[in-house]
Amino acid sequence: MFESHLPKPLKNKRMKLRLKGDIEPHEVFLDKLAQKKEVELGISEKKLEVPLPRIILKTFLFFVVLIIFGLFVKTLELQIFESKKYTALAQQNKFIVHSIQAIRGVVYDSKGKQLVYNKLSFDLICDKREIPKEVSEKNKILNEVSSILKVNSDNLEKKIADGKEANVLIAQNLDYQTLVLLETKKEELTGFAIEKNTVRDYRDGKTFAHLIGYTNRISAEEMKQNPENYSASDYVGRAGLEKTYEEFLRKKPGKLQIERDAFGNQISKKITSLPESGQSLVLWLDADLQKKAEEILTNAIERADAKTGAIVALNPKNGGVLALISLPSFDNNLFNKGSDAEVLKQLLSDKTQPLFNRAIAGQFPTGSTIKPLVATAALEEALISPQKALNCQGKITIPHRYNPEIVYTYKDWTSHGPTDMRKAIAESCDVYFYTIGGGYQDQKGLGPSKIKKYLELFGWGEKTGIDLPGENKGFIPSPEWKKEKKKENWWDGDTYNISIGQGDLGITPLQVAASFMAVANGGTLYQPQAVQKIIDINKNTVKEFAPEILRQNFVDPKNLQIVREGMRWSVSGENSPRASSVILNSLPVKAAAKTGTAQTSKSDRYDKWATVFAPYDDPQIVLTVVLEESKDIPSAVLPVARDILNWYFTEDLKTGSSN
Numbered sequence: 001m002f003e004s005h006l007p008k009p010l011k012n013k014r015m016k017l018r019l020k021g022d023i024e025p026h027e028v029f030l031d032k033l034a035q036k037k038e039v040e041l042g043i044s045e046k047k048l049e050v051p052l053p054r055i056i057l058k059t060f061l062f063f064v065v066l067i068i069f070g071l072f073v074k075t076l077e078l079q080i081f082e083s084k085k086y087t088a089l090a091q092q093n094k095f096i097v098h099s100i101q102a103i104r105g106v107v108y109d110s111k112g113k114q115l116v117y118n119k120l121s122f123d124l125i126c127d128k129r130e131i132p133k134e135v136s137e138k139n140k141i142l143n144e145v146s147s148i149l150k151v152n153s154d155n156l157e158k159k160i161a162d163g164k165e166a167n168v169l170i171a172q173n174l175d176y177q178t179l180v181l182l183e184t185k186k187e188e189l190t191g192f193a194i195e196k197n198t199v200r201d202y203r204d205g206k207t208f209a210h211l212i213g214y215t216n217r218i219s220a221e222e223m224k225q226n227p228e229n230y231s232a233s234d235y236v237g238r239a240g241l242e243k244t245y246e247e248f249l250r251k252k253p254g255k256l257q258i259e260r261d262a263f264g265n266q267i268s269k270k271i272t273s274l275p276e277s278g279q280s281l282v283l284w285l286d287a288d289l290q291k292k293a294e295e296i297l298t299n300a301i302e303r304a305d306a307k308t309g310a311i312v313a314l315n316p317k318n319g320g321v322l323a324l325i326s327l328p329s330f331d332n333n334l335f336n337k338g339s340d341a342e343v344l345k346q347l348l349s350d351k352t353q354p355l356f357n358r359a360i361a362g363q364f365p366t367g368s369t370i371k372p373l374v375a376t377a378a379l380e381e382a383l384i385s386p387q388k389a390l391n392c393q394g395k396i397t398i399p400h401r402y403n404p405e406i407v408y409t410y411k412d413w414t415s416h417g418p419t420d421m422r423k424a425i426a427e428s429c430d431v432y433f434y435t436i437g438g439g440y441q442d443q444k445g446l447g448p449s450k451i452k453k454y455l456e457l458f459g460w461g462e463k464t465g466i467d468l469p470g471e472n473k474g475f476i477p478s479p480e481w482k483k484e485k486k487k488e489n490w491w492d493g494d495t496y497n498i499s500i501g502q503g504d505l506g507i508t509p510l511q512v513a514a515s516f517m518a519v520a521n522g523g524t525l526y527q528p529q530a531v532q533k534i535i536d537i538n539k540n541t542v543k544e545f546a547p548e549i550l551r552q553n554f555v556d557p558k559n560l561q562i563v564r565e566g567m568r569w570s571v572s573g574e575n576s577p578r579a580s581s582v583i584l585n586s587l588p589v590k591a592a593a594k595t596g597t598a599q600t601s602k603s604d605r606y607d608k609w610a611t612v613f614a615p616y617d618d619p620q621i622v623l624t625v626v627l628e629e630s631k632d633i634p635s636a637v638l639p640v641a642r643d644i645l646n647w648y649f650t651e652d653l654k655t656g657s658s659n
Contacts, residue, residue, distance in 0.1 A: 101196055102251035103537075105278030107212055107241065109287040110320075110532065115208055118198040122179050123233045124149070124171040126160050130191035141189055145170070148181045164220045169232045172217070173199060173336070197233045199336040200242075206329040207294050210357040211285065211321075211468070211530065213240020214332035228252070238335065239355075241530060244467050245281055248534050248543075252276040277537045284320025284532045289313065289648055293323050296643045300627065301327060304608070304636040307629035310358040311644075312513040312528075316619045318547040319517065319526030321466070324510075326362075330354040361472040363506030364626060367596030368428040368580075369609045370455075370501035372519060372563045375421055377446055377454035378436040379559035384421070384443065386562045392416040392424075392431035396440050398492055410434055410496050414578060425566025426576035428595065430500050437499025438492050448495050452476050457554050458515035459525055460507050465550070466528040474511050477504040501596055512611055513624035518551075519567070520592075520613035520622050523560055525551040567592035568616055581610070583638045588649045590616035595638060605629040608637040614645055621648065 107116040124145075132138045139153075146153035149171055160168050170192070174182070182194055200215050202208065215235035223230045229252050230236070236250070237243035253275050293311050301309045313323035328350075334343055347354060356362070378384050394415035400406035412430040416423070424432035439445030446454075455461060461476040477498065479490035497503035510528060518525040527548035534543040570593050573579040581593040596609035608627040613619045623641055630636045 101198070102253055102275035103198060103277040104200075104215075104235070104251050105249040105280040107281045107283065109283050109285045111286070111288075112282075113287045115203060115283075115285075115287060116212060117201040117203065119201040121172070121197045121199045122174045123169060123195045123197050124174060124182060125193050125195045125233065126163075126168045126170050127191055127193065128160060128163065128166055128168060131160070132190055137190075141191065144185065145189060145192060148178060148185070165223070165232060167232050169217075172197075172233065195233055199235065200333070201336075202332045204291065205331040205333045207291055207325075208287075209240070209329050209332040210326045210359065211240055211283075211290075211324045212332065213242035213244075213469075214238055214335040215242050216335045235336070239332075239470075240468060241281060241283075243469050245531065245534075248279045249281070251278045279534050279536055279542055280539075281531050282533045282535055283530055284315060284318075284322060285324075285530065286322050288651070289644075290323045290325065292647050293644050294325050294327070294329075296640055296647075297325060297327055297625070300636065300640045304627055304630040304633060306608075306627040306631070306636070307605075308352060308358055308362075309625070309627045310362060310509045311626075311640075312359050312509045312624045313644075314513050314517055314526075314528055314622045316517040316520040316526075316613060316622050319514075319528050320532065320547075321528055321530040322621060324359050324530070326356070326358040328352050328354040357468070357470055358509065358626075358628070360466060360468055360508055360510045361470050362508060362626075362628070363472055363474055364509075364607045364609075364628065365503065365505050365598035365600075366501035366507050366512060367598035367607065367609055368430075368433075368501055369512055369594055369596030369611055370499075370505075371428065371433050372425055372567060372594050373455060373458050373460075373515065374433055374437055374446070374451060374499055375425060375563050375566065376458075376519075376555055376559055377450060379421075379562060380454065380555055381446060381450060383446065384436055386421040389418040389420045390424075390432050390435055390443065392419045392429045394431070396431055396434055398440075398496075401492075408493060410493070416578065421562060422566040422569055423576050425563065425594065426569035426574075426580065427578040428570075428580045433499045434496045438495035445495065446499075448477075448479055448490060448498065451495070451498055452478055457551065458518060459550065460511050460515060464510055464514045464528050465548070466510060467530050471510070472508050474508050475504070475506040501598055509624050509626050512609070512626075513622050516594075516611050516613060516622050516624070518555075519560060519563060520619035522557050523553055523555055524549060525554070564592055564616075567594050567613075570594060581612075581638060584612060584642050584645070587614065587642065587645055589614050589645075591645065592616050593638075593641070597632070600629055602629060604632065606632050610637045610641045612641045612645060614649070621645070 103118055106114060106118065108114055132141065142153050142157055146156045149156070156170070159170065171178070174194070179194070182189070182192075186192070186194065202212065202214070214237075216238045218230050218232075218234045218236045222236060223232065223234070229250055231253055237246040242249065293313070297309045297311055300306070309325075309327045311323060311325040312321075314320065315322055330347055334347070379386065392412060392415065395409055395411045398408045398410065400408070410430070413428070416427055416429045416431070419427070419429050419432050421432075423429070434440060435443050435445065437445050437451060438447070452461070455476055461474050463471045463473045477494070482488055482490050482494070494503060498505055514525065514528055527550050529545055529548065531545060533541050533545060536542050568574075568590070569576045570579050570581040571584045571591050573582045573585070580595045584591050584593055591612050591614035593610060593612040598607040598609070600607055606629070608630045609625070611622070611624045613622045623644060625637055625640045625644075627637050627640075
């Protein structure tokens with residue numbers, strides 16, 4: 001019945017298809033549509049629409065399967081292979097951990113006087129995780145912050161982007177005005193927070209700078225290496241005791257964990273670890289002695305038109321550092337103020353090098369300061385009896401070993417006449433030490449190798465091991481060194497020079513003071529030690545440092561006693577009309593001393609030394625003073641030692657105490 005209404009061509013075609021059994025359902029629909037179009041529009045549909053090819057359906061199906069497979073692979077990656085990573089990221093978004101600040105340990109002198117304090121400071125921190133993602137809102141906040149801080153907003157954005165940690169330090173040690181502005185707008189500045197911090201307050205900074213050192217901001221790399229103990233706003237020791245004892249002084253911040261929901265709303269917060277304050281240092285230092293010594297040395301440098309100066313005072317009973325001064329100095333508080341670029345530039349370009357610690361790293365020829373040690377070596381080698389008198393007539397003359405017509409003259413500063421060892425030390429007789437050092441006429445000398453051997457026994461030419469960074473080991477020349485470095489032979493003149501502390505010799509003030517501890521105490525070489533003990537916040541002792549003996553009984557005490565007596569004669573003038581240190585005889589206690597004057601590259605300038613220990617019978621202090629490139633005036637260095645020791649022992653008598 002349906003077919004009777006079809007046009008004849010279609011009817012014939014349908015009949016054929018029916019016979020073949022290939023009629024598809026969609027063909028029926030198309031036939032009906034064609035009939036309708038013919039009736040309504042008068043259009044004869046002579047040709048039927050072609051059905052969709054199977055290849056299209058297969059292609060569509062392939063892409064559907066491919067997409068489903070891709071989704072499956074990505075799900076597998078996220079859920080199994082990278083599940084830990086994304087779980088951690090989710091936890092980071094859920095939990096934010098803030099540091100709870102603790103207090104860095106401080107520093108006390110031997111009498112309990114506090115030298116280092118912590119003062120409150122405020123920093124601006126940016127938590128990159130909290131910054132709004134919406135660009136306009138983000139820019140609004142950054143513009144507001146940059147306006148308050150008076151910085152370029154692009155630079156601010158770059159600083160935040162470049163930060164390797166979630167929390168980025170934006171500004172430190174905020175001034176009062178900036179702090180108030182930020183506080184009033186902190187609710188609007190999403191992602192920014194003001195964090196309390198502490199910075200060092202060094203009382204009398206310049207006086208103690210080279211000993212105590214300073215702190216400065218931690219670097220990103222340092223924080224990454226030790227995230228448990230440091231945050232972006234922390235300071236670490238950069239020099240002096242602050243650096244050496246960083247492990248003890250540093251604080252351990254607490255942790256505050258804040259839990260958030262998916263919308264960033266706070267759900268809860270709890271303290272996961274409590275902050276722990278750093279431990280504090282108790283020094284052997286006498287702060288009042290340090291201040292007085294610095295004042296006296298400053299005046300002496302100006303009076304003698306010297307370039308620089310240094311002082312080291314040690315306790316010969318244990319090696320404790322009673323005072324340590326290097327001038328010029330610097331204000332170590334500068335490094336807590338954001339390291340002002342211009343100020344630091346001036347400091348670094350200063351030709352006098354105020355950051356350089358001359359007391360432990362400056363190398364100077366010692367001049368006659370070496371003589372007590374050379375005398376000890378001669379006694380140990382049994383080269384000369386201490387009672388044997390040499391005829392010191394102001395010079396010795398040495399003919400050239402290959403050409404007798406060439407004669408070298410080595411002068412003394414004066415004629416001493418018949419001189420034994422004690423008098424030679426007291427009057428600082430060059431001819432006597434030329435003779436026992438390099439040999440002359442019928443008197444055999446030590447020679448360069450043995451001189452070097454004994455100087456090294458007393459600690460010259462090697463680091464003392466003091467608990468301060470940057471110590472220099474000094475230098476003692478030798479024939480081998482001269483041959484290798486200068487391509488020259490070692491001559492007798494070189495031996496004579498080193499015998500009186502001249503030539504290429506370079507020793508630190510600390511090494512000189514340390515070596516004379518052994519002379520003062522009868523033969524024990526102690527390692528200099530600045531820190532006496534470490535205490536906790538309640539001032540309970542955590543760690544105490546026992547005296548460290550570097551060498552003991554390395555010379556005969558009887559030989560040392562002869563040297564000690566020579567140094568005592570230098571002050572008392574006994575049997576020594578030209579004694580070099582009689583100015584010290586006015587001290588309230590008996591003292592022993594040795595001075596030294598060494599030529600420098602400038603013809604009219606000298607490095608001036610004085611080393612003193614007192615009281616003579618029970619030494620409590622070894623004091624070494626050096627003035628670099630001083631005028632050659634008699635009152636250059638000894639008055640420094642006299643004034644310091646006079647004050648020191650007068651104060652002890654007043655207080656009834658002693659180090």
